[in-house]
Amino acid sequence: MLASAFEIGYALSVGGSQAFTVLSWSAAALVFFLLTLYFLSAALRTIDVGIGYAVWAGIGSVGAAVFGSILLDQPLTLGQAFWLAVIIAGIVWLKLADSAKLQGRA
Template sequence: MSNDTRTEAATNADHDTSVRAWLVLLLAGLFEVGYALSVGGSRGFTSPTWSLIAVVFFLLTLFALSVALRTIDVGIGYAVWAGVGAVGAALLGPLFFDETFTAAKAFWLAVVIAGVIWLKLADGPKKPVSKPV
């Protein structure tokens, strides 16, 4: 196998790893939405069913986030995760709770979404890190 072929294979593998990491990060964000909504439903952890659901979503979101952060820079990954969670909770909160959704909230959520998109676009390839032996 030539060096060019090996380099291309490594580049494709890095791209696949990056795509998987971003998909796992999106999943972590969705789990974060579930966590935020179930914490709201738990009414300060006084409802046992909602409290248990909140704990499950909490564990899922942290696990998925930690998997994604193996590949994605911590600052970018955390910002995207928090942004997805905030936008999802703000959009779904009015469906589940006595919350309002205003034009001002919609505008600022659009700003958050734009920021998440720009963070994704700014995510460049990581430099290889040598693993300890």
């Protein structure tokens, strides 16, 4: 979860950096990038890479779209919101499919 939160911060910082021409946003992007890589690598010690990466990327994508709309005044259309909901549903189903109960383990 921390890796995903830092991924959202990274995406927003890159957007605010205006192609890395604004020093404060660029520095924030670098910090968030390093933090997201560290926490993702730590999480992947205990989570399968495919599942961990999918969840990280999905949460990062949805979070960046939602917070970009709120904080950076980027448009979020109804169609985009629908497909973001599909991503969320996919993440939930990935996690459910990995659960011990659904695999017959107790």
